[in-house]
Amino acid sequence: MPTLAQNLKMWDGQYLWPHEGDEWSAQFGGTEAMWWFALYPRIHRFLPAPTILEIAPGRGRWTQFLKSHCQSMIGVDISEKCIEYCRTRFATETNLKFHVNDGSSLAAVPDSSVDFVFSFDSLVHAEREVIEAYLVQLERKLTPNGVGFFHHSNLGAYPGRVAIMRHYRRLPLAIRRRVLPQGGIESVLSIHTGWRATSMTAALFRQYCQQAGLKCISQELINWTRGRCLVDSISIFSRPNSPWDTKDAYLRNGEFVDVGRLTSRLAQLYCR
Ligand SMILES: C[S@@+](CC[C@H](N)C(=O)[O-])C[C@H]1O[C@@H](n2cnc3c(N)ncnc32)[C@H](O)[C@@H]1O
Secondary structure (H helix, E strand, O other), rough: OHEEEEEHHHHHHHHHOOOHHHHHHHOOOOOOHHHHHHHHHHHHHHOOOOOOEEEEOOOOOOHHHHHHOEEEEEEEOOOOHHHHHHHHHOOOOOEEEEEOOOOOOOOOOOOOEEEEEEEEHHHHHHOOHHHHHHHHHHHHHEEEEEEEEEEEEHHHHHHHHHHHEEEEEEEHHHHHHHHHOOOHHHHHHHHOOOOOOOOOHHHHHHHHHHHOOEEEEEEEEEEOOOOOOOHHHEEEEEEOOOOOOOOOOEEEEOHHHHHHHHHHHHHHHOOO
């Protein structure tokens, strides 16, 4: 969980997009601050890239920045409404194309055409088979020197806490309130789940890359919102022996959210 059908229901229907996705940047001081202080430093060496593929752009929170760093860009999302929104939002930019997919297909993307594939704050909701399917296709879609940046779930690395949470959430609300009157189970277990995929881990990502003929060249395990558990991974991958394949780096960063507090303060000085 969550399944593709649940993702579609959520992002194409239930979720109201009150600020077109900018609402998720609040803890970093806004979308501009989050891009320049948290995301751009992590991808700067891959930009500019002639062709960028963004998987699951939503309403274009990162597209608005990525588009200035390429000649052409393709966005692929499971939500028809999000794709329609992006088409309207970026209507004047004829080098940007947007396609609805089924949650795992990259059929709309020509083979050997992608220099940089990016996904942030979306695939944390994708279970292992979705990540695997995207990687298998990306081996064909990437140019020889293409490189990828995926933000995905590592929640599966905490099976014990996930199981406790699952049992706890089945209890009636009145009992839950009595057991933990001051705060939720997430703060007691120091883990933020946030509708993350429970089957996905950083280790599986490395395995799927290898099986697909790709190489995971670095992983940064990060925490999110509440809790110290490293529930996400930012994984970078390319073809083996590409110019990017120079390191095999792994970082456990339990301060990702704390950095958000700093960028919020910096935003007051340096962002619009
Ligand atoms: C939380 S929103 C984030 C959107 C955008 N990345 C952002 O940061 O604002 C998640 C997006 O991922 C899309 N999505 C979820 N699962 C997907 C999948 N398997 N393939 C393509 N898009 C997916 C949803 O339709 C939605 O637009």
